[in-house]
Amino acid sequence: MKRVEDEIRRLGGIASARELDSAGFTPGILRSGVSSHAITRVRKGWYAEPTTDFDVLRAWRVGGRLACVSATSHHGLWMPPGVELLHVSVPVSASRLRVPHNHAQRLAETPDALTRIHWDGPSRYGDRIAVPIEIAITQAFSCAGTTVGFVLLESALHMGVLSSPQRAAILTALPRQASRVANHSTATSESGIESLMKLLLIGLGVPFRQQVVIESVGRVDFVIGERLVIEVDGREFHSDLYKDRKRDALLSVAGRRVLRFLYAQIVYESSAVEAAIVSALARSDHNRA
Numbered sequence: 001m002k003r004v005e006d007e008i009r010r011l012g013g014i015a016s017a018r019e020l021d022s023a024g025f026t027p028g029i030l031r032s033g034v035s036s037h038a039i040t041r042v043r044k045g046w047y048a049e050p051t052t053d054f055d056v057l058r059a060w061r062v063g064g065r066l067a068c069v070s071a072t073s074h075h076g077l078w079m080p081p082g083v084e085l086l087h088v089s090v091p092v093s094a095s096r097l098r099v100p101h102n103h104a105q106r107l108a109e110t111p112d113a114l115t116r117i118h119w120d121g122p123s124r125y126g127d128r129i130a131v132p133i134e135i136a137i138t139q140a141f142s143c144a145g146t147t148v149g150f151v152l153l154e155s156a157l158h159m160g161v162l163s164s165p166q167r168a169a170i171l172t173a174l175p176r177q178a179s180r181v182a183n184h185s186t187a188t189s190e191s192g193i194e195s196l197m198k199l200l201l202i203g204l205g206v207p208f209r210q211q212v213v214i215e216s217v218g219r220v221d222f223v224i225g226e227r228l229v230i231e232v233d234g235r236e237f238h239s240d241l242y243k244d245r246k247r248d249a250l251l252s253v254a255g256r257r258v259l260r261f262l263y264a265q266i267v268y269e270s271s272a273v274e275a276a277i278v279s280a281l282a283r284s285d286h287n288r289a
Contacts, residue, residue: 002023002024003038004020004025004030004033004038004039005038005050006041006046007020007023007025007034008020008039008047008048009049010048010056010273011128012054012127012128012129013048013049013128013129013246014042014046014047014048014052014056014060014128014129015047015048016045016046016047016190017030017045017046017047018045019205021100023117023171028105031242032049033047034047037050037186038050039193040052040271041103042057042058042060042061042102042103042104043060043061043063043098043287044120046060046227047168048060049213053129054230055070055073055074055086056074056129056130057194058100059081059086059088059162059182060090060095060103061092061098061099061100061101061102061103062086062098062107062117062176063088063090063094063096063097063098064088064089064090064091064094064106064117064118065088065089065126065128065129065130065131066088066089066129066130066131066136067087067088067118067120067130067131067135067136068085068087068095068116068118068136068139068140068143068144069083069085069087069140069142069143069144069148069175070085070088070130071087071089071131071133071135071136071154072131072133072136072137072140072156074130075086075133075136075156075161076091076159076161077133077152077159077161078151078152078155078157078191078192078195079192080139080144080148080151080192081267083144084115084117085115085116086100086112086114086115087116087118087139087140087143088100088115088116088117088118089118089152090117090118090119090120090133091119091120092119092120092288098119098143098194098257099112099115100112100115112117112211112250117145118139118143120135131155131191133162133166134162134167134169136152136155136168136262137149137152137162137284138173138174140152140163140171141170141174141182144180144276145177146177146181147196147199149174149178149182150195150199150246151195151196152183153167153170153182153185153193153201154188154189154192154195154198155185155189155192155195157180157185157186157187157188158188158189160187166189168183171183173287176285181199181202183198184198184202186209186210188210190211191234192234193232193233193234193263193267194210194221194234195234196223196267197222197232197261197265198210198222199231200266200273200274200277201222201224201277202271204277205226206224206277206281207224208218208222208223208224208230209222210222210223211224213278214229214251214254214256215254216249216250216253216254217247217250217254218247219242220247220251222237224277224281225281225283225286226284226286226287226288227255227256227257227266227286227287227288228256228257228259228260228280228281229251229256229257229258230258230261230277231244231247231258231259231260231261232260232261232262232263232266233260233261233262233263234263237279245261248260255283255287255288257276257280259276259280261273261276
């Protein structure tokens with residue numbers, strides 16, 4: 001016997017009452033499923049699996065699907081720090097939008113400061129959960145800023161979930177200045193914090209090499225000139241101090257100078273990080289003695 005939750009899963013995790021009725025699930029079956037918590041009523045005429053991600057349910061209660069950084073998070077990309085807004089993509093013809101926590105309360109009557117609507121044309125691409133990854137990244141450049149968009153773009157490239165044609169489409173869709181920055185994107189950065197450091201170096205106009213293998217030490221994050229090594233610690237709260245100090249000692253033996261920065265420094269104290277790099281270059285720490 002078919003279960004309504006299985007049919008909803010087959011349809012992509014969220015389904016309309018009309019679709020479910022066509023599959024043989026009457027309004028009575030749907031009411032019973034909601035009462036038994038086998039399914040969840042998202043908003044009038046729409047149902048979801050009870051295990052559906054909370055933000056997805058909130059977006060559908062509003063009247064659309066995940067967009068911008070909410071969508072990139074769903075796609076598994078780096079998440080910018082401090083993001084609280086729910087970004088929802090809705091067709092330009094959409095009406096009767098609701099607040100994300102109550103499908104019976106209209107958004108127009110009770111504006112929600114933590115919900116950002118992206119008015120988009122109807123799309124045949126992606127799924128019912130979120131806009132396609134290339135659209136989400138393009139939205140992020142415009143909505144969250146070039147820095148966030150760049151990091152998301154590099155995150156997608158590193159994970160291998162963005163093709164070359166998709167990257168090209170993003171660059172084409174961006175304004176000229178943002179496209180110029182995005183053109184520096186590669187799959188090399190292994191974390192969001194590395195992408196932020198890369199952007200900082202690009203902004204300083206400092207030539208660098210990334211993910212460089214040094215004999216007896218292994219791979220380091222960045223090398224400037226002949227011997228200045230920059231290492232970034234993407235762990236916000238914890239660090240393996242012994243391992244880091246051991247690498248620093250080995251780099252010193254190899255004739256390298258090391259600048260090591262923590263997550264919080266790069267995210268919240270970037271001007272101090274820039275000053276440290278500029279000072280090191282002024283001392284010629286990057287050149288052979």
